[in-house]
Amino acid sequence: MPRHHDNGISNPSSNPTFEDIDRQRRTLLKGGGAAFAVAICGVPMAMPFLSNSALAAPPPSFADVGPIAFSNIAPSTDDAVRVPPGYLASVLYAWGDPVSSGPAFKQDASNTAAEQALQSGMHHDGMHFFPFWNTAGAFPVASSTHGLMAINHEYTDDGLLHTDGMKTWSAEKVKKAQAAHGVSVIEVRHEAGGWQVVRPSNYGRRVTAASEIGMSGPVAGTAAVKTAADPAGANVLGTINNCANGATPWGTYLTCEENWNLYFVNSSKNMTPLEKRYGIDDKGAGYRWQEFDERFDTAKHPNEAHRFGWVVEIDPFDPTKKPVKRTALGRIKHEGAVTTLAADGRLVVYMGDDERFEYIYKFVSRYVCVPSNKEACAQLLDEGTLYVARFDADGTGTWLALEHGKNGLTTANGFADQADVLVKTRLAADRAGATKMDRPEWISVNPHNKDVYCTLTNNSQRGTAGKAPTDAANPRASNVFGHIVRWAERAADSAALSFEWNIFVQCGDPDLGVAAKAGDIKGEARKFGSPDGLWFDERGVLWVQTDVSTSVLNTGDYAAIGNNQMLAANPVTGEFRRFLTGPKGCEITGVTSTPDLRTLFINVQHPGETASERSDPDKPKLVSSWPDGAAGGRPRAATVVIRRADGGIIGT
Numbered sequence: 001m002p003r004h005h006d007n008g009i010s011n012p013s014s015n016p017t018f019e020d021i022d023r024q025r026r027t028l029l030k031g032g033g034a035a036f037a038v039a040i041c042g043v044p045m046a047m048p049f050l051s052n053s054a055l056a057a058p059p060p061s062f063a064d065v066g067p068i069a070f071s072n073i074a075p076s077t078d079d080a081v082r083v084p085p086g087y088l089a090s091v092l093y094a095w096g097d098p099v100s101s102g103p104a105f106k107q108d109a110s111n112t113a114a115e116q117a118l119q120s121g122m123h124h125d126g127m128h129f130f131p132f133w134n135t136a137g138a139f140p141v142a143s144s145t146h147g148l149m150a151i152n153h154e155y156t157d158d159g160l161l162h163t164d165g166m167k168t169w170s171a172e173k174v175k176k177a178q179a180a181h182g183v184s185v186i187e188v189r190h191e192a193g194g195w196q197v198v199r200p201s202n203y204g205r206r207v208t209a210a211s212e213i214g215m216s217g218p219v220a221g222t223a224a225v226k227t228a229a230d231p232a233g234a235n236v237l238g239t240i241n242n243c244a245n246g247a248t249p250w251g252t253y254l255t256c257e258e259n260w261n262l263y264f265v266n267s268s269k270n271m272t273p274l275e276k277r278y279g280i281d282d283k284g285a286g287y288r289w290q291e292f293d294e295r296f297d298t299a300k301h302p303n304e305a306h307r308f309g310w311v312v313e314i315d316p317f318d319p320t321k322k323p324v325k326r327t328a329l330g331r332i333k334h335e336g337a338v339t340t341l342a343a344d345g346r347l348v349v350y351m352g353d354d355e356r357f358e359y360i361y362k363f364v365s366r367y368v369c370v371p372s373n374k375e376a377c378a379q380l381l382d383e384g385t386l387y388v389a390r391f392d393a394d395g396t397g398t399w400l401a402l403e404h405g406k407n408g409l410t411t412a413n414g415f416a417d418q419a420d421v422l423v424k425t426r427l428a429a430d431r432a433g434a435t436k437m438d439r440p441e442w443i444s445v446n447p448h449n450k451d452v453y454c455t456l457t458n459n460s461q462r463g464t465a466g467k468a469p470t471d472a473a474n475p476r477a478s479n480v481f482g483h484i485v486r487w488a489e490r491a492a493d494s495a496a497l498s499f500e501w502n503i504f505v506q507c508g509d510p511d512l513g514v515a516a517k518a519g520d521i522k523g524e525a526r527k528f529g530s531p532d533g534l535w536f537d538e539r540g541v542l543w544v545q546t547d548v549s550t551s552v553l554n555t556g557d558y559a560a561i562g563n564n565q566m567l568a569a570n571p572v573t574g575e576f577r578r579f580l581t582g583p584k585g586c587e588i589t590g591v592t593s594t595p596d597l598r599t600l601f602i603n604v605q606h607p608g609e610t611a612s613e614r615s616d617p618d619k620p621k622l623v624s625s626w627p628d629g630a631a632g633g634r635p636r637a638a639t640v641v642i643r644r645a646d647g648g649i650i651g652t
């Protein structure tokens, strides 16, 4: 849906250069670095059922980023996916495609709600490739030709989802919309004809806004999450607005509930302070679920909204296992949940809260992660400490514990206990004194040195009347193009309580001839804005995906930037190259690869979106017919497979 946009002026940062800090730390890491890299390389992939002694064979060794060698491509406004010469892009899994041996997609959108529940949901976002492992040899080997994909379906455009859009409205339409939300798990295999979804598959399944999902952690079973339908406060129906993601060392998927507030309406018009803080109002965003599913009316079911805004863990390898909402990770508008390991082996999860002036969080588990013990690992996400970041003007930062009794989170200040702190995570972070950021989206950890990068997509309101002023970490007023901040945890330990930070890049377009909007992008890409998706591959290349709001895409400041795109950056030199451009009206989001880096998967979300799409949902506006072409009709979000024609490593 149309997002935030504005014009911006710049206030260049005067922070010390990051490379100085980086060089020192690199020197410190030398020696033990190689073994470290191997251990970390295994982290984002599923490595289930392995004992610690049975270490996996090391993935391809990437001592450093090396050259990013593909040809930078030009911005594009074509209704197509463009990639550099020598690369091939093909569609793997589009909205409506069956998960397993389910019903086929009907281009007139006449599939029923029951059929939709067996098909790909709408508007793909974060995703992860979980390889199968071959354990026959001396070392288990992760497959780069066969695995499971978990894919988020962030939201629906009801104008496209139903044959007559929202001209009529019914319980069946609400059911279909709910079935088009959530997550897909699909089995994928590379065969002679390329990558295919395996059908039928014992793993293929959908988790939707109506699926049964458990709750765990400090909030589970407490009064705040008990409802008439679930007096135990332990079973939620559904997960919604699943935006970005993460994956655990023990091979499970983390899916994150972002703009969940938009589905709720308080029909009494008497919003509580907590509802206001999370953006629940008396209108909602037009999903109209409450008309046929009254749990989405908080006047009737005040606790239902407390059951959303969490990170949800799904085991893709066990379709019988119920997903679980992990409440220890806090209740925010979760963008993603990126995992890494601390120096002592504890699990660390980095998370952004994507809204203007919201915060960056991290969770540190109480216990050490032993990936071979899946049962024990399941509890790592239930016990630990949630922190929120404060970025100081001198280039240092502090992690503030959101722990009852600390940092002002006391009963006297309105926080009854730790469960209360977590339900009110945003209020707790306000009280603790966190730094208000320019919309934290994706976070990624550099596999070579543990530096952490976070996209701050934009904030048109920064420095405007009545809003927070600029600060060192958010230096541009009316920050229309956004930036990427990065930090180095003390001693390169992800569990550290302090860090040093700098701004990696300020986005913009130097050809506008306006210094405040020029940005400081190095390399041939020269221009891009609204960085959103962010991901380090195992080699250490930083991939950046953009989400310029459709309401400003290819107009005004964004006239020469083209459709949303994906770029590759060298984190050492800061140079960017444009790798991919998407079709009209889309956002590029979601990125994962096979362990050999020879196949890259990305998602094209909301192709064909127009600025007025949700305000006039009666009829779809077909400004795009991607991926099916004119003969098809309705544009469809889809997962795209990218390979090199010669089968080589992506980006080299």
Ligand code: FEO
Residues within 6 Å of the ligand: 125, 154, 243, 244, 258, 335, 354, 441
């Ligand atoms: Fe769903 Fe913040 O992107």
Ligand code: CA
Residues within 6 Å of the ligand: 243, 244, 335, 441, 442, 532, 533, 547, 589
């Ligand atoms: Ca996003």
Ligand code: CA
Residues within 6 Å of the ligand: 441, 457, 532, 547
């Ligand atoms: Ca975005």
Ligand code: CA
Residues within 6 Å of the ligand: 125, 154, 547, 587, 589, 605
């Ligand atoms: Ca999106």
